[in-house]
Amino acid sequence: MQSPRPSAATASAAAISLRGVEKRFGDRWAVRDLDLEIPRGSLCGVLGPNGAGKSTTIRMVLSILYPDAGEIRVLGADALSAKARIGYLPEERGLYRTMRVGEYLGYIARLKGAPRHGLASRIQHWLGRIDLADVYKRRCQELSKGMQQKVQFLAAVIHEPELLILDEPFSGLDPVNAVVLDRLVSELHAEGRTILLCTHVMHQAEKICDRVVLIHRGAKRLDATLPEIRQRFDPRSVRYEPLAIDGELRARLARLSGVAAVTPSRTGAAFELTLEQGRDRQVLLRELLELGPARAIELSRVTLEEVFVRVVRESEGADAASQAKEELERAQGS
Amino acid sequence: MRRVLEVAVREFRTTVLTKAFLIAAVILPSVMWGMAILLPAVLHAPPKALVGTLAVLDPTGLVAPLLAREFDAQAYLARQAQQRAALEAALAQTLPAQFRDSLREQLTRLLEAPAPAVELEVGGSDLDALKARLRTGELLGVAVIGEEVLSLERAENKAELFLRESVTREHLDALQGGLQRAVVAARAQREGLDLERARAVLDRPAIVTTTVTRKGGEARENELTKLFVPLAFMLLVWMSTWVTGNYLLTSTIEEKSNRVIEVLLSAVSPLELLSGKILGQCAVGLVMVGLYGGVGVSAAFNFGYAHLVPPEKLAYLGLYFVMAYLMVAATMAAVGSAVSELREAQTLLGPVTLIFMVPLLAWFFISEHPNSPFAVAISFIPPMTPFAMILRVTSAESVPTWQVAATTVVGFAGVWGMIWAAARIFRVGILMTGKPATPGELLKWIRFE
Numbered sequence: 159m160q161s162p163r164p165s166a167a168t169a170s171a172a173a174i175s176l177r178g179v180e181k182r183f184g185d186r187w188a189v190r191d192l193d194l195e196i197p198r199g200s201l202c203g204v205l206g207p208n209g210a211g212k213s214t215t216i217r218m219v220l221s222i223l224y225p226d227a228g229e230i231r232v233l234g235a236d237a238l239s240a241k242a243r244i245g246y247l248p249e250e251r252g253l254y255r256t257m258r259v260g261e262y263l264g265y266i267a268r269l270k271g272a273p274r275h276g277l278a279s280r281i282q283h284w285l286g287r288i289d290l291a292d293v294y295k296r297r298c299q300e301l302s303k304g305m306q307q308k309v310q311f312l313a314a315v316i317h318e319p320e321l322l323i324l325d326e327p328f329s330g331l332d333p334v335n336a337v338v339l340d341r342l343v344s345e346l347h348a349e350g351r352t353i354l355l356c357t358h359v360m361h362q363a364e365k366i367c368d369r370v371v372l373i374h375r376g377a378k379r380l381d382a383t384l385p386e387i388r389q390r391f392d393p394r395s396v397r398y399e400p401l402a403i404d405g406e407l408r409a410r411l412a413r414l415s416g417v418a419a420v421t422p423s424r425t426g427a428a429f430e431l432t433l434e435q436g437r438d439r440q441v442l443l444r445e446l447l448e449l450g451p452a453r454a455i456e457l458s459r460v461t462l463e464e465v466f467v468r469v470v471r472e473s474e475g476a477d478a479a480s481q482a483k484e485e486l487e488r489a490q491g492s
Numbered sequence: 493m494r495r496v497l498e499v500a501v502r503e504f505r506t507t508v509l510t511k512a513f514l515i516a517a518v519i520l521p522s523v524m525w526g527m528a529i530l531l532p533a534v535l536h537a538p539p540k541a542l543v544g545t546l547a548v549l550d551p552t553g554l555v556a557p558l559l560a561r562e563f564d565a566q567a568y569l570a571r572q573a574q575q576r577a578a579l580e581a582a583l584a585q586t587l588p589a590q591f592r593d594s595l596r597e598q599l600t601r602l603l604e605a606p607a608p609a610v611e612l613e614v615g616g617s618d619l620d621a622l623k624a625r626l627r628t629g630e631l632l633g634v635a636v637i638g639e640e641v642l643s644l645e646r647a648e649n650k651a652e653l654f655l656r657e658s659v660t661r662e663h664l665d666a667l668q669g670g671l672q673r674a675v676v677a678a679r680a681q682r683e684g685l686d687l688e689r690a691r692a693v694l695d696r697p698a699i700v701t702t703t704v705t706r707k708g709g710e711a712r713e714n715e716l717t718k719l720f721v722p723l724a725f726m727l728l729v730w731m732s733t734w735v736t737g738n739y740l741l742t743s744t745i746e747e748k749s750n751r752v753i754e755v756l757l758s759a760v761s762p763l764e765l766l767s768g769k770i771l772g773q774c775a776v777g778l779v780m781v782g783l784y785g786g787v788g789v790s791a792a793f794n795f796g797y798a799h800l801v802p803p804e805k806l807a808y809l810g811l812y813f814v815m816a817y818l819m820v821a822a823t824m825a826a827v828g829s830a831v832s833e834l835r836e837a838q839t840l841l842g843p844v845t846l847i848f849m850v851p852l853l854a855w856f857f858i859s860e861h862p863n864s865p866f867a868v869a870i871s872f873i874p875p876m877t878p879f880a881m882i883l884r885v886t887s888a889e890s891v892p893t894w895q896v897a898a899t900t901v902v903g904f905a906g907v908w909g910m911i912w913a914a915a916r917i918f919r920v921g922i923l924m925t926g927k928p929a930t931p932g933e934l935l936k937w938i939r940f941e
Binding site for chain 1: 495498499502506746747750751752754755756757758759760761923925
């Protein structure tokens with residue numbers, strides 16, 4: 159597969175750029191004043207609870223839906239004209255049951271503008287890459303669920319798009335096939351393609367994404383690289399698991415330099431030591447080593463799941479606060 | 493346009509190149525056509541002569557001699573030749589040459605039964621004894637002719653015939669026919685009438701009707717051209733548009749229900765998808781019209797009815813097929829996009845289908861009176877226009893040219909309106925899941941920007 163070569167005019171532009179995008183269905187806001195910039199070549203995870211507006215945003219990027227307000231640019235062009243340069247694996251996906259696999263992939267590729275010449279051999283090549291070399295002439299309904307999912311993935315990449323949008327690509331996959339797909343996504347990213355990954359599987363996003371966007375209630379709540387997120391949501395704590403616990407250990411840990419709190423684990427075999435603001439973790443690590451042999455001493459790191467829960471909770475709290483303030487102002491005004 | 497064609501080609505291929513289509517559209521009609529031609533030949537068995545003894549209980553003494561003449565071999569053959577000649581004359585008067593030949597062949601087969609060898613046993617009086625001989629198979633039958641059957645008062649206009657088992661239908665017809673003719677001849681004899689002369693008097697003449705058309709020509713007209721030619725044309729348009737429309741409906745529902753629709757919409761716009769599907773199924777419809785229409789036209793030529801399918805009528809067939817198909821397709825695409833299951837589609841389609849069906853239900857009246865106010869009025873109401881017009885332009889009466897032109901304009905304006913509305917419903921409905929849309933919601937989607 160060749161690496162995508164964006165034209166000179168579009169090379170510097172972001173892969174996806176949304177400015178003040180809004181979409182309503184009746185009186186319900188699906189997306190509200192959304193600004194988003196996805197750099198070219200990034201592997202960006204889009205996270206959000208159900209009904210957050212992720213699918214609507216993606217559908218607008220693909221010109222399946224049109225925004226009520228705002229501007230969408232995709233690969234340096236307007237969204238509609240970039241359609242053929244995008245590969246899309248929707249969350250709700252399917253196949254023509256009676257169509258043959260090769261026929262189906264050829265049809266989707268041609269719709270996406272892939273040249274007919276050499277298409278059959280390209281399909282065969284890709285089928286080989288996902289261990290399905292012998293299914294070219296088989297009907298889609300004859301494949302197992304896992305095989306069908308891999309064929310659906312191929313339908314998204316067969317025309318070698320510059321931008322790949324994957325909505326829950328790992329859902330329903332067994333671990334073996336998940337690894338195959340994970341490897342493919344990494345390879346496509348390494349080739350320089352921009353990948354937008356919508357998923358609820360936080361550890362998956364954490365493992366492969368270099369950037370995360372969190373959408374909630376139609377608005378963007380977080381947009382940062384993973385290192386930035388780790389820094390911003392650093393729990394500033396150290397996990398300590400001693401070889402043996404005596405009655406005095408918790409008190410001794412509380413007396414160490416800069417320790418604000420000591421929280422035993424649920425099993426009681428380890429402790430979470432939270433640092434005071436501005437204190438150096440290196441000093442604490444040294445002092446822990448001096449306490450004696452330990453089974454494990456490690457710097458705690460925030461997970462995306464924790465960030466997700468925290469941001470959603472924060473945003474719902476903030477909304478509630480502003481709502482209460484508006485109600486108070488109305489009461490004062492009357 | 494390239495993407496529209498891709499969708500159209502797929503629609504066409506996946507519909508036409510399937511076993512179901514081949515069976516439903518090609519093999520089944522071919523088999524039926526073949527059976528209609530071959531079965532009579534295959535099932536035709538050479539008739540056997542009627543042989544045996546028929547006992548006759550005839551107290552009047554008038555019927556038995558006449559019955560003997562009925563079953564006399566020479567008289568039988570003479571009568572058969574007479575019937576064949578009468579049939580020839582009737583066919584020559586009413587049917588064109590090739591059709592006549594074919595029909596003559598079929599009918600003469602019925603008249604080629606060998607002469608009977610029936611011996612009459614007259615004079616007996618014990619019916620029970622004769623029945624006993626019937627049971628043993630000694631007798632072929634027993635005819636019981638009462639005095640009253642010869643009376644013109646008709647108090648008891650019946651004679652009785654007792655038969656042994658396993659008498660074929662043809663032999664039964666021959667026995668009954670012979671007995672009936674003998675009784676009628678006996679009555680004529682008793683009344684002093686010349687039966688042959690009376691028959692000649694009662695022989696009704698054939699009426700050959702010729703219509704002098706407004707355009708100056710003359711056309712031989714009969715019920716066939718007046719009623720069944722318009723019906724045949726309309727059924728061809730109706731069947732091909734609704735069958736292909738149904739293919740469109742099911743393929744739309746299939747794409748929605750198997751969730752492939754979102755992948756498609758990431759590559760093509762809803763309008764491109766809709767256009768491709770309509771175009772592809774239109775090609776399927778043309779194949780069907782070509783197939784069935786071709787069989788019909790070739791049959792018309794073969795049986796000497798070529799004048800019933802002149803080129804202008806075939807051109808009208810093409811015109812009104814396209815118009816009708818686009819209307820049906822727009823309806824099917826809109827409904828298909830608004831539901832998730834075929835069952836739900838039937839509910840929405842019911843009331844719409846009724847509007848389309850008005851010309852079909854009124855075909856007899858429209859064919860008889862193509863220029864009646866009712867026929868003219870519904871010609872100007874899409875979606876009834878193409879179905880009403882195909883009935884009118886193929887009927888015996890000619891339709892004013894301005895009406896053909898005006899209804900074509902109105903019809904295609906209707907097509908534009910229906911496709912516009914269908915496209916607006918399609919772009920919203922195609923992504924909807926869950927409960928099917930109500931008619932009110934469909935109207936809202938049309939207005940939705």
